[in-house]
Amino acid sequence: MSEKDEHGQGGFLPKKVYQIDPKTLGIIWDDDKECSYPVKLLREKCPCANCIDEWSGENKIVPGSIPDSIKPIKFNSVGRYAIQFYWSDGHDTGLYTYDLLRRLGE
């Protein structure tokens, strides 16, 4: 496989996206790297325009405001580049690109 460059053609894509346990999401990438993501961390890292200020890039989620009980109701792929989560607090506007998820997993 050729060199991966998220700013060029390619970048990492998931082979498998799955639930590991009630609090953890797992992704197996196409280079066979396996990453696990605590769902609370994913919610705190929501990249949507409500959670990240569009101009300053500042995270607007107040630290500690996301409850430990947070979990996705469901998630689905968006196009070929991202995952959308429907959270138990009603939030669903974040599109988590594979580039972002890969960075969070490093």
Next chain:
Amino acid sequence: MSSDALREEIIKVLKTVKDPDLNRDIVSLGFVKNMEFDGNNVKFDVELTTPACPVKEQLKNECETKVQAVEGIGSVGVNMTAVVRSTDRDQPVLPGVKNIIAVASGKGGVGKSTVAANLALALQVTGAAVGLMDADIYGPSVPQMLGVPIAPPKGGPDNKIYPIEKHGIKLISAAFLAKEGQPLMLRGPMLGGIIQQFLQNVDWGELDYLVIDLPPGTGDVQMTLTQRAPISGAVVVTTPQEVSLIDAEKGVKMFFQVKVPVLGIVENMSYFVCDGCDKKHYIFKNGGGKSMAEKLNVPFINDIPLIPNVAECGDAGNPIVVADPDSPASKAYKELAGKVAAQLSINQAKEDKVETSFEVAWEG
């Protein structure tokens, strides 16, 4: 020699015939099918992944020559067929469409719609089932180019819309949504709604390729399509000038970001061959598309010449690929179709393992 022994020998020589795009032999690719013997005479099918395969004749000749050289063989009949593979087997949007090709440009006026229409027709003449979605909301020009009158398409139950058929391809256009000559003046959310309708409500039937003519730029329509439709690959059209190349590069990078494979860059209006001499006149500049492709590490597909007849044919509703199949422009479009189809097959061969479409309920 018995036919079993002959079969063994034939398979052995066919294992030396390579598909140059997939870089594997045609036996292990599973292309050789329906081998039948009649005494010492043999016939078989070679089933390619696209009827637009640019090396179809070359492969056929190679099979014939090599099998003919097998000792004890009588006559050899090689029948070339094709079954187009589907890029996303499990996706819910446009389930009957095997491959979706987006034709995009950064800048307007580079001949994107002309390229899209002629690409669709060039794929169709190889025998593929082809649809064309004119998603250029602000300047839908494909009906004019194909000679289709502007009228609301036929509807059916469950809000179904039936595409118009012309020159052997199925067409749906944003032009059908407004009265002829009237502009569609729409803000973002409405645009998304129209694209969603084109994806959900149009009854395309079974298609090998759906070509989507995008509006220029990197806006709402492009974003909605890349989020909602599983686009198999994109072709980015540019002209040789720097002002066009700068925008085309942004178009390419948009597809990088949304992980749509860029099948290649096409340089339109590349050169002019006058009828007085055979010299190629590079009116604007030379080689910009190619060097951009090299810089961004994407395939450069080809140059398409600037020929007045291309515009005349488009205006008359009879695109050049149909009107004058032997013109240099038509040949360039056929080459484009072959390379696009081949690149899709190459991508499918390596992409099989990636999960592209899923919806999962969380448990616990």
